Amino acid sequence: MANNLDDSQAELDSVEAELEMVELQISELLEKQTKLNSRKNKLLQNLEGACSSAQSSGSSKPPKPSFSKQDLEHYEESDFSWSKEVQAKLCSVFQLSNFRPLQRAAINLSMSGKDLFLVMPTGRGKSLCYQLPALCSKGFTLVIAPLVSLMEDQLMYLKSVDVPAVTLNASSTKEDSKRVLAGMIDKNSPFKLLYVTPEKIAKSKLLMSKLDKAYNMGLLARIAVDEVHCCSQWGHDFRPDYKLLGILKRQFPKVPLVGLTATATSNVLKDCQKILCVQEPITLTAPFNRPNLYYEVRFKDNEDCTDQIAQLIRERYKNQSGIVYVFSQKDAAAVATDLQKKNILAQPYHANMEPSDKSLVHQRWSSKKIQVVVATVAFGMGIDKADVRFVIHHTISKSIENYYQESGRAGRDDGSADCIVFFGFADIFRISTMVVMENTGQQKLQNMVAYCQNVDRCRRAMMAIHFDEVWNDDECNQMCDVCRHGNDYITMDITKHARDVVTIVEMASSMDEKLTPLKVCDAWLGKGPAKHRKTITVTSLSRLEVESVIIYLLLHGYFSEDFSFTPYTTHFYLKLGRKAALLKNDNHSITMKMKRRVMSHATVKKVSESAGEKSSAKVEGKRPADSDNKKSVAKKVKTLP
Numbered sequence: 001m002a003n004n005l006d007d008s009q010a011e012l013d014s015v016e017a018e019l020e021m022v023e024l025q026i027s028e029l030l031e032k033q034t035k036l037n038s039r040k041n042k043l044l045q046n047l048e049g050a051c052s053s054a055q056s057s058g059s060s061k062p063p064k065p066s067f068s069k070q071d072l073e074h075y076e077e078s079d080f081s082w083s084k085e086v087q088a089k090l091c092s093v094f095q096l097s098n099f100r101p102l103q104r105a106a107i108n109l110s111m112s113g114k115d116l117f118l119v120m121p122t123g124r125g126k127s128l129c130y131q132l133p134a135l136c137s138k139g140f141t142l143v144i145a146p147l148v149s150l151m152e153d154q155l156m157y158l159k160s161v162d163v164p165a166v167t168l169n170a171s172s173t174k175e176d177s178k179r180v181l182a183g184m185i186d187k188n189s190p191f192k193l194l195y196v197t198p199e200k201i202a203k204s205k206l207l208m209s210k211l212d213k214a215y216n217m218g219l220l221a222r223i224a225v226d227e228v229h230c231c232s233q234w235g236h237d238f239r240p241d242y243k244l245l246g247i248l249k250r251q252f253p254k255v256p257l258v259g260l261t262a263t264a265t266s267n268v269l270k271d272c273q274k275i276l277c278v279q280e281p282i283t284l285t286a287p288f289n290r291p292n293l294y295y296e297v298r299f300k301d302n303e304d305c306t307d308q309i310a311q312l313i314r315e316r317y318k319n320q321s322g323i324v325y326v327f328s329q330k331d332a333a334a335v336a337t338d339l340q341k342k343n344i345l346a347q348p349y350h351a352n353m354e355p356s357d358k359s360l361v362h363q364r365w366s367s368k369k370i371q372v373v374v375a376t377v378a379f380g381m382g383i384d385k386a387d388v389r390f391v392i393h394h395t396i397s398k399s400i401e402n403y404y405q406e407s408g409r410a411g412r413d414d415g416s417a418d419c420i421v422f423f424g425f426a427d428i429f430r431i432s433t434m435v436v437m438e439n440t441g442q443q444k445l446q447n448m449v450a451y452c453q454n455v456d457r458c459r460r461a462m463m464a465i466h467f468d469e470v471w472n473d474d475e476c477n478q479m480c481d482v483c484r485h486g487n488d489y490i491t492m493d494i495t496k497h498a499r500d501v502v503t504i505v506e507m508a509s510s511m512d513e514k515l516t517p518l519k520v521c522d523a524w525l526g527k528g529p530a531k532h533r534k535t536i537t538v539t540s541l542s543r544l545e546v547e548s549v550i551i552y553l554l555l556h557g558y559f560s561e562d563f564s565f566t567p568y569t570t571h572f573y574l575k576l577g578r579k580a581a582l583l584k585n586d587n588h589s590i591t592m593k594m595k596r597r598v599m600s601h602a603t604v605k606k607v608s609e610s611a612g613e614k615s616s617a618k619v620e621g622k623r624p625a626d627s628d629n630k631k632s633v634a635k636k637v638k639t640l641p
């Protein structure tokens with residue numbers, strides 16, 4: 001009997017070991033699949049380019065795509081019946097001399113009556129693509145925008161260039177509304193643009209009936225849906241009322257619609273197409289690469305992060321405008337106060353401020369009376385200051401899409417600007433608990449963390465994946481810290497460290513104890529409660545290295561999140577992830593790329609070095625945390641008594 005049991009146990013162990021190997025192989029294959037897909041996309045792009053030129057030279061040809069490069073070239077031309085007027089108004093009204101990429105094509109398509117989705121990075125001039133056609137068409141253009149403040153900014157701007165535009169929203173007076181509703185069916189078109197929120201379309205029968213009349217009179221020239229990704233559940237700013245906008249195309253099928261967004265992926269756009277009931281829209285996607293922006297990630301030391309920011313502002317951005325994004329309203333106030341104490345003209349901005357205070361900060365900043373706005377993400381849509389020279393993130397964003405959008409407020413004038421994010425360990429878990437209820441919140445956050453943790457891939461190329469684009473690292477032009485300071489990393493074998501730290505969490509769990517990531521760090525560094533110190537192998541890594549290893553293990557499935565909810569707050573604990581069991585296998589090893597300035601040579605086993613660097617390269621930028629920690633690097637190995 002005992003023999004039988006032993007045999008079964010042995011077989012079970014062997015099956016489990018085999019399963020672990022299979023799981024490892026699957027994860028390796030998945031990684032390989034991602035890389036191959038990226039290469040495939042790039043090759044397809046190259047092939048598509050080659051096919052288009054072959055087609056134009058008359059050779060034999062694959063079927064023509066629905067909107068080919070030649071079509072695009074056609075719409076880039078300036079010999080349409082409206083071209084002269086468009087060009088004249090570009091100069092005389094908008095005081096611009098040239099179009100930016102895709103603007104002319106978008107305008108020509110829209111003037112030709114085509115439905116269009118225009119995906120263009122933030123600040124590249126999407127508004128012009130419906131404002132200019134509005135001026136060159138009979139009647140008025142209906143613009144759906146998500147925020148009243150955004151409409152007001154647009155109206156202010158349009159007023160400054162003498163373009164008649166109006167809005168209908170909850171704060172419009174009765175008289176205003178009456179005037180606007182009458183204007184909609186006035187053949188003399190007293191205004192060329194009418195801005196409304198999606199809620200207004202959903203709720204105001206009067207507005208819909210006037211639109212119907214205007215449509216029948218041929219006065220509803222065009223419909224523009226700004227921030228069109230808000231239609232889709234998969235878009236990061238989903239707004240339920242956007243879902244009801246399908247009524248517009250159903251009621252007014254002959255009116256061309258243009259949907260504008262800075263952040264939609266192709267899946268989000270497909271969803272928007274369905275929701276808006278647009279049959280066959282043409283999608284124009286401007287390249288997302290902003291070559292004038294320099295992207296950088298810095299490790300965050302909570303104690304002196306604001307000092308570092310202040311120093312940057314004083315030295316590198318003297319007299320230049322910028323934004324510091326923070327996590328919470330409390331942080332906005334605290335960081336702004338800290339900066340003020342260091343003689344920097346900074347003011348906070350967050351959703352909970354009085355609207356008049358918000359506009360005051362915005363105005364002061366726009367007119368350079370203050371240098372820096374310390375803001376939560378509430379400072380976003382509708383911010384149109386061209387000469388923002390830096391956007392510093394005091395805390396990481398909750399997704400790459402958000403980061404792209406927020407950092408993209410820099411350098412709208414095409415002049416060079418910096419986007420720096422301070423990557424802090426504790427911040428990851430603050431954000432993680434904040435997005436816990438969001439569908440894909442954790443995955444998106446992990447992508448952002450992977451962007452920050454990355455040491456060997458061009459930051460642009462990493463962002464591109466999220467916009468269904470493939471950018472070559474060599475197109476970066478050293479405009480990210482990785483490309484500029486290339487090879488500043490080492491590949492490390494962290495298997496033993498991983499085993500040690502996973503054991504800590506395992507032991508805690510066997511004692512029915514949950515550990516937050518910070519507690520795991522402390523315990524591993526030998527700073528936790530005495531009862532833990534007796535049982536664990538204290539690491540010789542520095543705190544920064546410890547944090548990096550834990551983040552790596554979390555990103556790669558050796559750890560996972562264990563949320564615990566109370567009526568007041570959500571706690572983040574670490575538990576073993578699906579790959580933790582692999583560490584029991586002696587043949588399993590984990591390697592990790594780590595920035596030189598993070599790792600200390602004495603403590604980790606170096607597997608291979610990146611090309612071009614000598615092992616004796618000095619470890620730069622040591623922070624107090626590192627040096628403090630060296631005191632405790634006594635290679636203590638404590639075992640059970």
Ligand SMILES: Nc1ncnc2c1ncn2[C@@H]1O[C@H](COP(=O)(O)OP(=O)(O)OP(=O)(O)O)[C@@H](O)[C@H]1O
Nearest residue numbers: 096098099100121122123124125126127128262384
């Ligand atoms: N052809 C052009 N040449 C120079 N500047 C331009 C051109 N087109 C637009 N701009 C300017 O670019 C700035 C940003 O334009 P706009 O607000 O339309 O951007 P956007 O793409 O709508 O951004 P967001 O996604 O933030 O709404 C404006 O100051 C605008 O005047």
